[in-house]
Amino acid sequence: MAIEVRIPTILRSYTGGAKLVQGSGSTLSELIADLDSQHGGLRGRLVDDGGTLRRFVNVYLNDEDVRFLGGLETPVKDGDTVTVLPAVAGGAAVAG
Amino acid sequence: MLTIPRELYDKVVEHARKDHPDEACGVLAGPAGSDRPERFIPMQNAERSPTFYRFDSMEQFRVWRDMDDRDEEPVVIYHSHTATEAYPSRTDISYASEPNAHYVLVSTRDERDAEFRSFRITGGEVSEEPVQVI
Incomplete structure (x- = not known):
């Protein structure tokens, strides 16, 4: 068993085009580190230099947004599904 | 070029x-x-703002999963x-993250004549x- 991770179109260049990849870890942070060891560069697209989740992405554990759980420290386990989606946002205002 | 049925064009406006x-x-x-x-698929603007929009993350999750189940993709993000x-x-531009999508912008600054453009x-x-409206 492993943790299944769904990758959005824009990040599939890191996974050789794969929509679904697998990883392991006991927290989301460990899972992302494991994914990065298999698909170099992926972590940098998900986590910023300060070690927090980038605002341009949404990460879900099963059916929940991890921002409403424990962020990168959210516990994960075999059999879980993690979904990554690009945040859809914008507007007339200049980025702050 | 974006080819869009008249009915969908009207719904977006x-x-x-x-x-x-x-x-x-929202999404087409x-x-x-x-x-x-x-x-x-009209979406809620979680920001409820005249200068910013953001899809509600949970609504987006459900809509994206639904599209996945139907073997669909977001052809238009408006x-x-x-x-x-x-x-x-x-x-x-900084948020645009669906490389295959048409990004449609509608301006409602003129109350009679909506501007509808695709990028x-x-x-x-x-x-x-x-x-092209069909």
């Missing part, structure tokens, strides 16, 4: 008008790889500008494309 002066946003889904918008022209702002946004580059 109607949604933008209804939410004015806040920005409206279509069969994956078809480049054909077929299903109108939003409105309510006081400025229908052209992608710097914020729009491709990839790697920070914006290119406008013609809109």
